[in-house]
Amino acid sequence: MKTKPFLIATSGATVDGRTIDAEHLKQMAQSYDPKVYTARLNIEHIRGISGEGPFRAYGDVLSLETREITVEFNGKPEQRTGLYAVFDVTEEAQALNQAGQKMYSSMEMHPNFAEKGYAYLMGCALTDSPASIATERLQFTSQLSAAVPGIQRYSREEAGDAALLEFDTAATPEATGLLSGLKGVLDSFADRFAPRADPKTEPKAPAADPATPAGFTADDLRTVFTELATSIDGSLNALRQETRAATDALEVKLNILKQGVEATPAAKHTQRPTSAGSNGNFVRTDC
Numbered sequence: 437m438k439t440k441p442f443l444i445a446t447s448g449a450t451v452d453g454r455t456i457d458a459e460h461l462k463q464m465a466q467s468y469d470p471k472v473y474t475a476r477l478n479i480e481h482i483r484g485i486s487g488e489g490p491f492r493a494y495g496d497v498l499s500l501e502t503r504e505i506t507v508e509f510n511g512k513p514e515q516r517t518g519l520y521a522v523f524d525v526t527e528e529a530q531a532l533n534q535a536g537q538k539m540y541s542s543m544e545m546h547p548n549f550a551e552k553g554y555a556y557l558m559g560c561a562l563t564d565s566p567a568s569i570a571t572e573r574l575q576f577t578s579q580l581s582a583a584v585p586g587i588q589r590y591s592r593e594e595a596g597d598a599a600l601l602e603f604d605t606a607a608t609p610e611a612t613g614l615l616s617g618l619k620g621v622l623d624s625f626a627d628r629f630a631p632r633a634d635p636k637t638e639p640k641a642p643a644a645d646p647a648t649p650a651g652f653t654a655d656d657l658r659t660v661f662t663e664l665a666t667s668i669d670g671s672l673n674a675l676r677q678e679t680r681a682a683t684d685a686l687e688v689k690l691n692i693l694k695q696g697v698e699a700t701p702a703a704k705h706t707q708r709p710t711s712a713g714s715n716g717n718f719v720r721t722d723c
Contacts, residue, residue: 437527438498439523439524439525440522441522442521442572443505443570443571443572444542444543444568445571446571447516447517448516448569449569450568450569454567460547461517461518461519461555462502464556464557465502467552470498475558475559476495476559477495478493478494479491479492479562481542481544481561494532494562495525497560498522500521501519501520502518502519504516505518518570519543521541521557523560531680531684532562535684538563539564539574540565540572541561542560542561542562542563543560544557544558544559544560545557
């Protein structure tokens with residue numbers, strides 16, 4: 437799921453007493469190339485080793501750019517260089533965001549990438565406490581576009597000052613199969629109702645089909661089925677997201693329950709008295 441560019445860092449002082457160099461931000465934007473080294477998304481700068489939640493990868497950084505922005509401190513404007521990133525996020529990242537968790541980003545920079553003399557973005561964390569000033573808040577609010585079926589858009593009215601995210605139009609395999617099957621149905625209807633020309637006679641208007649209302653054409657049928665396919669596609673995507681969010685929540689609860697069960701002694705368990713050994717000293721008895 438590809439996002440629009442949004443602000444992940446600004447030059448100048450940070451909230452934890454460090455300073456971000458504007459030149460480093462510009463170098464990262466100019467040098468970043470996923471084919472050379474891809475910066476991945478993680479949770480709170482922690483990289484898991486198993487690929488399992490919660491410390492798995494939640495997507496990739498696709499591109500970077502810098503813009504000159506204005507940040508107001510107590511009503512006083514200050515010019516800063518902002519670093520904007522385009523993400524390719526996973527469904528797990530979207531579900532986490534919809535749950536109101538890890539709503540900001542935090543960059544990971546190497547000031548001398550591979551000893552080449554320029555800064556490079558090594559990774560980006562999803563966090564609730566960014567160090568950089570004016571980092572944009574992420575909010576995913578899926579909304580099916582009425583103009584172009586299959587596109588999920590994020591309106592400023594719904595997101596407020598949050599970063600605007602727009603997913604690309606690449607269809608999932610499930611949606612592609614569904615739409616391809618319905619296209620075959622539409623083509624069948626079009627062949628049935630389209631007028632057939634007789635090469636030996638003048639073209640005549642097709643006879644009215646008693647099963648088809650007057651004025652109801654093949655194009656009308658195509659429109660009806662296209663709208664139906666769009667509705668089904670949107671419903672499947674929503675159901676998939678809800679199922680993923682519910683599964684993640686259940687996994688967290690099961691892990692908590694498992695830890696509690698493992699830490700609770702059996703009902704008939706009795707603690708063995710501690711042996712002080714000889715004269716208060718422990719004596720080894722197994723040789």
